[in-house]
Amino acid sequence: MAERPPPQRMRVRAWGTKGLHARAPWYLRGKTGIVERRLGAYKNPEQLAYGLPAEPVPLYRIRFTMAEIWGDEAERPDDTIDAEIYEHWLEPIAEGDDHAP
Amino acid sequence: MPHDHHDHDHGHDHAPGALSPSGHPYRADQDGPLTRAQALEIAVRELMIEKGLVTADEIAAAIARMQARTPAMGAAVVARAWTDPDYKARLIADGRAAAQELGADIEAMHLLVVENDAQTHNVVVCTLCSCYPRFLLGPPPDWYKQRAYRSRVVIEPRRVLGEFGLDLAEDVTVRVHDSTADMRYLVLPARPEGTEGWSEEALAALVTRDCMIGVAVPRLPDPAPVAAAE
Amino acid sequence: MTERSWHDMGGLPAGPVVPEEHDYALWERRVDALLTLATTKGKFTVDGLRRVLEDMGPEFFETHSYYERWIESVNRNLIESGLYSTAELAAKLEEVRARGETYGECSLTAPEAGSGPEAGDG
Known part of the structure; x- marks a missing residue:
């Protein structure tokens, strides 16, 4: 196996989509995690849902700590949540800029 | 009048509160008053067949396939x-x-x-x-x-x-x-x-x-x- | 940020998990099969199924069972796909209801062989 580079950090976009079909959970929007793995590209469900021709979009599994998501409310800070997030919902985080807005 | 046979094993012969072989209650099915969802299921199924999208055999096969998944x-x-x-x-x-x-x-x-x-x-x-x-x-x-x-x-x-x-x-x-x-x-x-x-x-x-x-x-x-x- | 959509419920307060289960009735298994076949044949996608379920709103979610919600969504997606019209559906529903009082009387199709309850169907 090739040597792994350090995990890439990504932030889920804090967009609002109320009333529309969107697959980025609300509780993860604006939160930062690491790329657990890349899953390949899948048709964009936000187009498929409306019966539209859909573009393949790269899909990532992002790992978040409970501390990142829930702050002081976390049941156990270093437990984790992994979720699949489509690329258009992600913004890369530069080194040293890992605070959610 | 053609209708679902009453000699099959799906639930309606069971006393109220009876449990299935897997130990769970049965959902009301064949013999209660027709519900909106049941009527819609029949209507959608028949329209799908009449329009040539599916056959009754395909529906039966799909049910059997899902039943086999445990x-x-x-x-x-x-x-x-x-x-x-x-x-x-x-x-x-x-x-x-x-x-x-x-x-x-x-x-x-x-x-x-x-x-x-x-x-x-x-x-x-x-x-x-x-x-x-x-x-x-x-x-x-x-x-x-x-x-x-x-x-x-x-x-x-x-x-x-x-x-x-x-x-x-x-x-x-x-x-x-x-x-x-x-x-x-x-x-x-x-x-x-x-x-x-x-x-x-x-x-x-x-x-x-x-x-x-x-x-x-x-x-x-x-x-x-x-x-x-x- | 605008308010979240109702179905997007991760992290919201809720009561205890009630570990209840039931075996699916024949009509429910048929709904499952209709969804599988309609999507396999390209009429719509599970994403379309979800989109309509979401559009039904939280009250419908809380007051209807899983397959009650599904058949409404399958129906709406099939109408959107053009497979049949609203008028065709309404006429068919009228015809179905005129056949009798119960599901058994109103469904013309005999239950599929092997469609009875079986152990392990959770």
Whole structure:
């Protein structure tokens, strides 16, 4: 196996989509995690849902700590949540800029 | 008048409150007053057939195919992984291909297998709807689809697992998997101690559906009670 | 940020998990099969199924069972796909209801062989 580079950090976009079909959970929007793995590209469900021709979009599994998501409310800070997030919902985080807005 | 035969075995002969072979109550079916949903099912089904989209045989075959999918398939996969390290490696690398090796009917499903060990416990949820590896395990339990589980397991997984009777050790990390997109998840539980030399069949019998969702872990049966509560 | 959509419920307060289950009735298994076949044949996608379920709103979610919600969504997606019209559906529903009082009387199709309840169907 090739040597792994350090995990890439990504932030889920804090967009609002109320009333529309969107697959980025609300509780993860604006939160930062690491790329657990890349899953390949899948048709964009936000187009498929409306019966539209859909573009393949790269899909990532992002790992978040409970501390990142829930702050002081976390049941156990270093437990984790992994979720699949489509690329258009992600913004890369530069080194040293890992605070959610 | 043509109508559904009354000599089949689907529920209506059972006394109120009777349980099915799997120990669950039957849903009202054939003999209650027709509901909106039932009328709609009949109408949609007949229109799909009349328009040439499907045949009655295809519907029957689809039902039979789904009925054949049960947690036993997942349990067989887990037991093989416990007894064959090469298989386990293939299962972790490509869950679908490895499950298909054992005959699982899952060509349309991307399966990610997440492994429990002494330091890690995995649990699966879908907070946005109720995605579930149904092509491997059959339909999900009702509680998996309901608000309480979907809302809470991402914020207080330990408390939710406790409600299922699973109290995790302090040094175990919980990894919650929110099934938000195209992957479906199978938890590969840790093989219980004291099962050395067991057959795959005996091991598979320890692996319940809930173990593969991650709200339980396999447990050895209680030692046969001597002169049980008689 | 605007308010979240109702179905997007991760992290919201909720009561205890009630570990209830039931075996699926024939009509429910048929709904499942209709969805599988309609999507396999390209009439719509599970994403379309979800989109309509979401559009039904929280009250419908809380007051209807899983397959009650599904058949409404399958129906709406099939109408959107053009397979049949609203008028065709309404006429068919009228015809179905005129056949009798119960599901058994109103469904012309005999239950599929092997469609009875079986152990392990969770």
